[in-house]
Each structure stands twice: as C-alpha cells, then as structure tokens.
Amino acid sequence: MxxxxxxxxxxxxxxxxxxxxxxxxxxxxxxxxxxxxxxxxxxxxxxxxxxxxxxxxxxxxxxxISPVAPISAERRQLREAILPLCRSRSEGTWILNANRNDGRKRPEVTLAAFAEIASLIPSATLLMHCAIRRRGVDLAIERDRLDLRDSVIFTHDHASAPWHVQRLHDLYASCEIGVSSSTGEGWGLIAAEHAQYRAAQIMPAHSGLREIWGSSPQWISPGRPVAIDWVFDGGEPEPRDLAAAMLKLLKDPERAAQIGRACEIVAKQVQYxxxxxxxxxxxxxxxxxxxxxxxx
Incomplete structure (x- = not known):
C-alpha cells in the first residue's frame, strides 16, 4: 500500500x-x-x-486497551440475558474464543481441543464468538461431527453481528476462561479486553504475546511451524496441548482465578x-x- x-x-x-x-x-x-x-x-x-x-x-x-464496563449482574443472570435460548448451559464454566474465523486465528483448533475434554467436564461450555464459516472450514459441521452440539455455543446462532459494546462486555464477564489458537499474534486485543474481567487466558507462546503478557497467562506450545501470509513464521498449536491447558484450569479453579488476576493486572496497566x-x-x-x- x-x-x-x-x-x-x-x-x-x-x-x-x-x-x-x-x-x-x-x-x-x-x-x-x-x-x-x-x-x-x-x-x-x-x-x-x-x-x-x-x-x-x-x-x-x-x-x-479501552476500559470495559462494570459487571452489571450476577454471572448466571448475564448468561441468561445475552443468550436466553441457552439457559440449560448457564451453570458451569464458560470458555470463550472470540477471535475471528480466519486462517491465522484458526478457531477450529480450539473446537478440536475442546472435543478432547468435553466428556470429562460435562458442565463446561465453549462459546465461539466468530463467523461460523470461512472458505474450507465450517465450524457448525465440525461441531456436529465431534458430537459437541450440546456443549458448544456459536453466539452468531443467537444474535446477529455486530454485537453492541455492552453486550460484548457482558459476554466477556460471563466467561471465566479465554482461549486463543492463533498461529501468530501482533497484539491480541480480545484477550486484553476479556482479561479485564479477571478471566484466565490460555495462549500459544508466540514471541509477541510473551513480550506483552510475561508469565501471566497459561501458556501452551506454539506447535508446528506455519507461514503467515508468507511474511511471518508462526506456529499452529496442537489440539492436545490446548486441551490439556483447558482441563488443567477446569479442574483447578483456584489456579484459574490466580491466572485471571495476573492477566487482569497486565490488561489494566496504565501504559496501555x-x-x-x-x-x-x-x-x-x-x-x-x-x-x-x-x-x-
């Protein structure tokens, strides 16, 4: 350009x-x-x-990083308000991947990772706030193939995009854990916004993210090498690594809360x-x- x-x-x-x-x-x-x-x-x-x-x-x-709105209600009430058709899933831990559906963000990796642990923690719910389809990838088909219809929610099934800011903030506040399966990242604004609600973040240990977040998140291996637009070297996380990280935090809420507090401190730094x-x-x-x- x-x-x-x-x-x-x-x-x-x-x-x-x-x-x-x-x-x-x-x-x-x-x-x-x-x-x-x-x-x-x-x-x-x-x-x-x-x-x-x-x-x-x-x-x-x-x-x-713009400040988020204060939590407006108890978590279960928030969940039922923003996704009223999903009341049956309003209990338990909610995990959020709100990165867009493209070849760099790779939300399908998160879906595959969650499939490995869904039966172990039946009360856990994965929310995917992104377009359901891109060329060559249909997350809805993949969800059904993995038998995850009951435990994976696509927010776009329940409300048209774009979401207004308050509703997006309520979504962040509803989810205790945030995940990324991106192959590379220059900043990662979604995680920063979500972390302001003291949500534990699970991230691939890409160099840019490590520079920003230090020891605060639950890191996973960047995985197998991939090219990003033939400009940058990235890595695609392995589903099993992401699954292990999610399972670790789901089984240890105190550890998840500790990571959430650490991530909140980073996201709320004055320098940002x-x-x-x-x-x-x-x-x-x-x-x-x-x-x-x-x-x-």
Whole structure:
C-alpha cells in the first residue's frame, strides 16, 4: 500500500502501524514500508525486528486497551440475558474464543481441543464468538461431527453481528476462561479486553504475546511451524496441548482465578490506557507535520 501511494505521487508524510505477527521471513515483502515516513510497531521487540529489514524510522506505540464496563449482574443472570435460548448451559464454566474465523486465528483448533475434554467436564461450555464459516472450514459441521452440539455455543446462532459494546462486555464477564489458537499474534486485543474481567487466558507462546503478557497467562506450545501470509513464521498449536491447558484450569479453579488476576493486572496497566497512548500519537503526528522525527 505504501509503495502504491508513493507511485501515485503522494508526497505527504505516511505513517504505517504494523503488527508483527511472528519472526519475519526474510523481509522482502516488507520492503515497501521503507517508503513510509514513520513505521510504528506495537512493541519494542517488534520495532527492532522491523528496523532490521526496512530503511525508515521505526518506533513503537502499544495498541490502546479501552476500559470495559462494570459487571452489571450476577454471572448466571448475564448468561441468561445475552443468550436466553441457552439457559440449560448457564451453570458451569464458560470458555470463550472470540477471535475471528480466519486462517491465522484458526478457531477450529480450539473446537478440536475442546472435543478432547468435553466428556470429562460435562458442565463446561465453549462459546465461539466468530463467523461460523470461512472458505474450507465450517465450524457448525465440525461441531456436529465431534458430537459437541450440546456443549458448544456459536453466539452468531443467537444474535446477529455486530454485537453492541455492552453486550460484548457482558459476554466477556460471563466467561471465566479465554482461549486463543492463533498461529501468530501482533497484539491480541480480545484477550486484553476479556482479561479485564479477571478471566484466565490460555495462549500459544508466540514471541509477541510473551513480550506483552510475561508469565501471566497459561501458556501452551506454539506447535508446528506455519507461514503467515508468507511474511511471518508462526506456529499452529496442537489440539492436545490446548486441551490439556483447558482441563488443567477446569479442574483447578483456584489456579484459574490466580491466572485471571495476573492477566487482569497486565490488561489494566496504565501504559496501555488511552491517557498514555493518545498523547504519544499526537506527538508523532505533530512532529511529522512540523518536519521533526523525534518523539518525546
């Protein structure tokens, strides 16, 4: 995109905000970013990786995490309010994967992992807040094939998208555990929003996520190597690893609560607030407008 803009004689300052979703594969596909006036990565390590492959000024500014609404009701009431047709599943532990259904996020891995433990913890429910279908993957067919119709809820079956913010926050507050089966991640906003409700997060140990979250989540192995858009090296988690992590937290609620508290602390850090991040963006834009390149 930056190359196209420059070819079209766009001479104004261009700022590119770039998520680095894994180790960079050679960098040839990122060289066009050298035409940007300023490249901004989400984290310092991501900025270092970009500096190694492009020739322009690179800095880092985190993705802001907006505060969530206070919990508006007891958990069972929330569940029955947002998903009234699922009252039979309103007890027990709810596990949430709210990442979109695409080839990088791979929600089908979460579904396969849950199939390994559903019969061991019959009261557990997996909620998938994403599109049910993408090319080559139909989560509804897969759910039925795995005999999970009773314990897996697709929120899009019960309400059309998009969900308004309060309802989404109520969904977060309804789920004690959040999971990701992504093959790579530059930030992971869903986990950060969900963690503000003290929800334990299970994540693949991708380098970008480790930089942000430290020791707070329940980590699993990134799994087998995969390419992400032929730009980054990622990893697809093994269902058995994710299943083991879910089972561990389901069997040990105290451990899940401990992880939830640790994840909440990370998600609510002042450095990720708009009060901290907004002025940094204002400084960057003002400096570019006045022909400066340094940020305070």
């Amino acid at each position: 930056v190359t196209r803009l420059r070819r079209n004689a766009i001479e104004c300052p261009i700022v590119a905000y770039v998520p680095v979703e894994g180790a960079i594969r050679g960098g040839e596909r990122l060289t066009g970013l050298s035409g940007a006036t300023q490249v901004v990565a989400y984290t310092p390590q991501a900025a270092d990786a970009l500096r190694a492959v492009i020739d322009t000024t690179v800095t880092s500014i985190p993705h802001a 607030s708009w009060q901290s991040i907004g002025p940094r963006w204002i400084d960057l834009v003002e400096n570019l407008a006045w022909g400066k390149t340094n940020q305070r």
